[in-house]
Amino acid sequence: MIDIKKLIRPNVKVLKPYSSARDEYQGNSDAMVFLDANENPFENGVNRYPDPQQRSVKSLLSEIKGIPQQNILLGNGSDEVLDLIFRAFCEPNEDNIITLPPTYGMYSVLANINAIGIKTVQLSANFQPKVDEILNIADSNSKLLFLCSPNNPTGNSFEAQSIERLIKAFKGVVVIDEAYIDFSKEESWIRRLNEFPNLIVTQTLSKAYGMAGIRLGICYASEGIISVLNRIKPPYNVNELTQQKAIEQLEETKITQQQVQVILEERTVLIDKLSEIDFIFKIYPSDANFVLVKVDDATKRYNQLIEKGIVIRNRTTQPGCENCLRFTVGTPAENEILINTLKSI
Ligand SMILES: *Cc1c(COP(=O)(O)O)cnc(C)c1O
Numbered sequence: 001m002i003d004i005k006k007l008i009r010p011n012v013k014v015l016k017p018y019s020s021a022r023d024e025y026q027g028n029s030d031a032m033v034f035l036d037a038n039e040n041p042f043e044n045g046v047n048r049y050p051d052p053q054q055r056s057v058k059s060l061l062s063e064i065k066g067i068p069q070q071n072i073l074l075g076n077g078s079d080e081v082l083d084l085i086f087r088a089f090c091e092p093n094e095d096n097i098i099t100l101p102p103t104y105g106m107y108s109v110l111a112n113i114n115a116i117g118i119k120t121v122q123l124s125a126n127f128q129p130k131v132d133e134i135l136n137i138a139d140s141n142s143k144l145l146f147l148c149s150p151n152n153p154t155g156n157s158f159e160a161q162s163i164e165r166l167i168k169a170f171k172g173v174v175v176i177d178e179a180y181i182d183f184s185k186e187e188s189w190i191r192r193l194n195e196f197p198n199l200i201v202t203q204t205l206s207k208a209y210g211m212a213g214i215r216l217g218i219c220y221a222s223e224g225i226i227s228v229l230n231r232i233k234p235p236y237n238v239n240e241l242t243q244q245k246a247i248e249q250l251e252e253t254k255i256t257q258q259q260v261q262v263i264l265e266e267r268t269v270l271i272d273k274l275s276e277i278d279f280i281f282k283i284y285p286s287d288a289n290f291v292l293v294k295v296d297d298a299t300k301r302y303n304q305l306i307e308k309g310i311v312i313r314n315r316t317t318q319p320g321c322e323n324c325l326r327f328t329v330g331t332p333a334e335n336e337i338l339i340n341t342l343k344s345i
Contacts, residue, residue, distance in 0.1 A: 002198045004224050007143060007172060009091050012232060020235040022052050050240040057243050060250040061218065067190055070223045073230060074238050078179060078204045078217030083110055084229045085200060085219075089143045089173055090116045097144040098137065100129055102153060102318035104177060107146045117141070122319050127154040127284070129162050135169050143172040150180040153315045153326045155286035157186045167196050173225075175200045180288035182208030182260055190220045197222050207289060208260050211249060214242040263289050267329045273339045274327075280342075290328045298323040304345045310338055 005013070021037035040047050058069045075081035090097065096117030099107045103123075111118045119142065121133045129147065138145070145166060149158040167174045178201055181188050190201050200221040206212035216238060219229065249256070267286060274283055274293060279301065282294040295301050298316035302325060305312055313326040327338065 002171065004173075004197055004222070004228075007089055007198075008228055009087075009089065012088055012228065015231055017231040018235055020049070020052055022049055023235070046240050048240075050236055050238065050243055052235050052237075054238050054243055057216075057238070057246045057250070060247060064250065064253060065188075065190060065220075067193070067220055071193060071220055071226060073219040073221075073226050073233070075217040075219065075233070076237050076239075076242075077206065077215040078177070078202050079106055079110075080215075080233075080237060081202050081217040081219045081229075082106060082175070082177075083114075084233055085144065085173070085175060086110050086114045086116060087232055088225075088228050090114060092116065095141045095143045096139070097146065098134060098142055099146045100134070100148075100151075102127075102151075102315065102321050103146070103148045104152045104179075123151070123154070125320075127151060127156050127320070129158055129166065131162050131165050131169075134166060138170060138172070140171070142170075145170050145172060145174045146177065147174060148177040148179075149186070150178075150184050150286075150288040152179065152288070153290070153292055153313065153318065153321065153324070155284055155288045155290055155292050155326075157184055157287040160186065163189070167199055170198070173198050173200055175202060178203045179207055182256075183264060183289045184287045186287065193220060193222065197224065200225060205246060205249075208263075209249060209256055210259065211245065214245050216242055216246050262332075263329050266332055266335055267291065269332075270327070270329055270335050270339070273335075274342070277339075277342045290326055292321070292324055292326050294322075294324050296323065298325050301325060301345070305341060308341045308345070310341055312338075 025036060037049055039049065054074045057074060058072050061072060062069045075084065092115035096119050097111050098119045100123050101120050108118050119137050121130055121137055124130055147158060147163060150156060176189050178188055181203060189199065193199060200219060203218045205216040271283055271291060274280055279296045280293050284292040298314050302312065302314040315321040315324045315326050
């Protein structure tokens with residue numbers, strides 16, 4: 001078994017976290033008089049500091065996902081959650097992380113910001129992790145391994161067997177980025193958190209839940225890991241308006257489910273229609289709300305679409321994605337505009 005304590009940065013291990021007014025008094029009786037946080041006392045909906053532990057949001061998530069609240073940490077988007085993970089485990093100018101390109105760009109951006117080395121092992125031709133190569137390249141300073149599944153920009157999920165082998169054999173923390181899990185037919189790895197003390201799963205309200213604008217990222221992990229991240233997070237990292245909107249929407253799980261259903265049906269229609277476009281050579285299988293395709297000349301097609309008012313993502317510079325474009329699945333009307341425009345250029 002991996003001892004997580006040995007992976008935590010020494011300064012973080014001995015850190016005394018900032019104790020906010022709301023940390024020191026946690027009751028929330030309406031009858032109380034709050035004169036502890038130097039707030040303006042006149043009520044306007046946001047004059048008070050937000051709950052630093054976001055208990056109402058966590059309690060809803062806990063119900064929806066079937067994970068105890070002690071195993072959940074929330075952040076200002078997944079990007080903040082990922083940054084906290086770097087700062088908890090990676091010593092600047094010493095440690096390194098492993099990423100598997102083509103993948104989400106933030107892992108290497110955050111590594112660079114935090115002065116952490118980056119080792120890369122490109123995904124195989126069908127965009128699966130090369131398990132043996134990954135384990136071989138890891139050294140004693142490899143603290144984090146990022147697995148994005150379903151993967152952005154390729155759209156596919158990684159084989160469960162490969163993920164399990166990596167979690168079991170990697171000597172650091174494995175972070176599975178499940179930003180697109182709510183579109184996937186694969187089961188979330190949050191179901192198996194109890195088996196793996198070195199596993200962190202991140203999710204977000206930005207994609208299936210339709211709340212990219214409020215910035216709410218979610219981290220699921222063992223209590224040990226969550227308590228370390230809690231010590232280093234900014235005290236009020238999720239603002240009051242975000243918490244309120246998240247609660248409002250998370251109480252409407254039916255709406256999210258219906259929208260995901262429509263998006264998945266539209267993905268099938270879109271793939272079907274894309275296969276009729278003569279300059280699209282290949283459509284990669286998708287387990288997410290976007291589709292990666294290979295075309296004759298990605299930059300030319302990208303510019304032609306921009307001219308017609310359609311913005312997509314050109315991924316041609318990504319390793320293994322030469323001449324690839326990424327289309328997000330839109331509304332039925334938007335997808336029809338995309339297809340008609342592709343037919344006309
Ligand atoms: C969109 C996306 C996220 C979401 O990031 P937020 O900061 O929560 O909006 C995370 N990971 C991947 C791979 C994504 O594509």
